Amino acid sequence: MVKEKLLVIGLDCAAPSLFFNRHLKNIPTLAKIQASGSRGTMRSSDPPITIPAWMCMATGHTPGQLGIYGFRHRKKKTYDDLWIASSLSIKKKTAWEILGEHGYRSIIVGIPPTFPVKPFNGNMITGFITPSTKNQFTHPPSLKEEILDKFGHYTFDVPFRIEDKSTLFDNLMQMTRERQAILEYLITEKPWDMFWFVEIGLDRMHHAFWKYFDENHKDHEPGNDFQDCIDKYERLLDDNVSRLIELVPDDTRIMVVSDHGAQPLMxxxxxxxxxxxxxxxxxxxxxxxxxxxxxxxxxxxxxxxxxxxxxxxxxxxxxxxxxxxxxxxxxxxxxxxxxxxxxxxxxxxxxxxxxxxxxxxxxxxxxxxxxxxxxxxxxxxxxxxxxxxxxxxxxxxxxxxxxxxDDANHAQQGLMIFHDPRYPSGGQRIEGAEIYDILPTLLARYQIDAPSQLRGEVLLSRSLHDHAIE
Ligand SMILES: [Zn+2]
Structure with a gap:
């Protein structure tokens, strides 16, 4: 086994247009990681939808191979009998399952769809389609009690297609703050080689608040009350990231990924x-x-x-x-x-x-x-x-x-940032990355070959892997 600590920060719907350009001022920590590490746009799955995109990333397989094309699916030989994708629909091994087979421990929080929870070598809190905390939403099962005892409750997601934007904004900020407290707890209290979480709140912010900041949006009204909501949320995210980085060993590698981008809905x-x-x-x-x-x-x-x-x-x-x-x-x-x-x-x-x-x-x-x-x-x-x-x-x-x-729609290009604090690459550009490249890239950090016949490739293979083994 190699000694490797990797923190994967999953920002649902993080768009290159904002995170690489326009809103850099809101995200000083993420800007610093970009400037000293490597970054690039990353093409999502077809379709670029949260489910299946995160699982395409986690398994390296396409929606066609997974048989998952969105949230709802028709049952065979019916017109309107539907089933909803869940972790049980995912028949391919995820990064954390493969790492577990090689003895590495992972902490996984909020990746969709991971409910119902499947056992693996590590700790998990399931993602946003989990119905409620009454369900078994953790691995090991005892983690559920631990979280609820310590933090009182856990919020998977908030309804975001609502008119009351003030309440929605408060709820999203609150959910993200609460999740952060739990991430900080897990990252310090539980053993891990890979720590991968997804924050769904950014996706909800984009859908609900995009028109308020973007003067190019057809419904934008200058001077509106919610103009700086996305700015505030981005500052919270960045602050959370900086606190997590303070809690991990100095040589922890950091990867930031999004499942797809975002654009104004026309x-x-x-x-x-x-x-x-x-x-x-x-x-x-x-x-x-x-x-x-x-x-x-x-x-x-x-x-x-x-x-x-x-x-x-x-x-x-x-x-x-x-x-x-x-x-x-x-x-x-x-x-x-x-x-x-x-x-x-x-x-x-x-x-x-x-x-x-x-x-x-x-x-x-x-x-x-x-x-x-x-x-x-x-x-x-x-x-x-x-x-x-x-x-x-x-x-x-x-x-x-x-x-x-709904103010925003998804865009095909998400993003990827990688930073190895010991070997800074000075803002190197990653060209032509695809969501399918993440699994082989992750596994290569641990010197594990990805399953054969996947379409993804190890990204940044030279700069990443010359330094992987010491
Ligand atoms: Zn998404």
């Missing part, structure tokens, strides 16, 4: 309403007001395709023998899918210009696609626009999200 495109108007989706009765598709009777024997809303669009084809009332013969499937992809990519914005739609087949994105993958994965203007699932809307374009207020 609008929403009503995917199902478009499919209906184009003759792909038939409804028994068309509602006169905006209604989610699952509350409308669909005329399946007349339907060729339907979709789902979210940060990106998912389109499913209604295939004979695959769906309960499929209409597209399997021999026609590829042709129909390509024709629909082309139509989607020709969608225009309200001014008549191409909206900038990309419709991918899972086969274009992954070598294999397990589970029930969407037939098309659709990005609207590189996700500056959301996909909206409601039907019965007047216009195909909406400036509001149909599932509650």
């Amino acid at each position: 609008g929403g495109f009503c995917l199902n309403e478009w499919l209906r108007r184009e003759g792909y989706l038939a409804l028994a009765e068309t509602p006169t007001r905006p209604t989610p598709l699952d509350r409308v009777a669909v005329n399946w024997p007349e339907t060729k395709a339907w979709g789902a809303g979210g940060y990106y669009g998912r389109v499913f084809l209604n295939v004979k023998g695959r769906e309960p009332e499929g209409t597209i013969p399997i021999a026609e499937y590829e042709r129909e899918r390509q024709a629909l992809a082309e139509k989607l990519e020709n969608i225009r914005d309200p001014e008549g210009n191409l909206l900038g739609v990309k419709a991918y087949t899972p086969q274009e994105l992954y070598r294999r696609a397990r589970g029930v993958a969407p037939d098309l994965i659709v990005y609207f203007q590189e996700m500056a626009w959301r996909s909206l699932g409601s039907v019965g809307v007047e216009s195909l374009y909406s400036l509001e999200n149909d599932t509650g207020p």
Whole structure:
């Protein structure tokens, strides 16, 4: 075994545009780490969504290999029977499981989805989809009592698509402060070789407060009451990071990672309403007001395709023998899918210009696609626009999200920073990093080869690993 201490700071939704440029002033500690270490943008998974992105990072596998394409998934051979991704859906080994097999101990806090908890060599608090502290949310199980005895409670997440922004801001600051106290406790009281936590609060801040600071956001109002909320939250995060660094041995290596980036949300495109108007989706009765598709009777024997809303669009084809009332013969499937992809990519914005739609087949994105993958994965203007699932809307374009207020959408480029205090690399740029590179890079620190046939590569191999063994 090699002596290696690695602190991995997971900042959900940390965007290069803010952390490398615009908001450096709020994050003196993270700025210092960037200046003395290495940094670069890091391409997220397709789709760049929290679930699956963290697990793509932790296992080195693609969403296609994991069979996880978001939060909710259709069950095979059904239209609207859904299952929610959890740790039980992850069949590949995570970094901490592999390290454990080699005798290394990890502390893992808040990585999604780690609930329900699975035993490994170390300590864990599960991530934001954990229902409540009534559930078993720790490993070992006794850690739960310990945390609740010492800290009273634990907050996994807060509802963030709400109108009361003052309360939301207080709740997010509070949640992050509380988590920090527990991180400080674990980092000093428990043994570890790798300590990896994820703070989900930054993602919630971006979704709820982006328009208040960004003068380029369509809804920005100068001089608003919440203008400096993201600044304040970033200062809290940075202060927390600096305190953690003070608590770890001087030679601890520090890695900062985000699962995806963020950008202002410009609008929403009503995917199902478009499919209906184009003759792909038939409804028994068309509602006169905006209604989610699952509350409308669909005329399946007349339907060729339907979709789902979210940060990106998912389109499913209604295939004979695959769906309960499929209409597209399997021999026609590829042709129909390509024709629909082309139509989607020709969608225009309200001014008549191409909206900038990309419709991918899972086969274009992954070598294999397990589970029930969407037939098309659709990005609207590189996700500056959301996909909206409601039907019965007047216009195909909406400036509001149909599932509650939301100011930001995810962006494909997240970030990565690495700093070895003993071997500073002077702000070296990391080029072309992908989320899949993190697992092999992490394992290489401990001289462990990543599982074979992964697409990721060890980042910074020279500067990182010449110094790995002393
Ligand atoms: Zn995320």
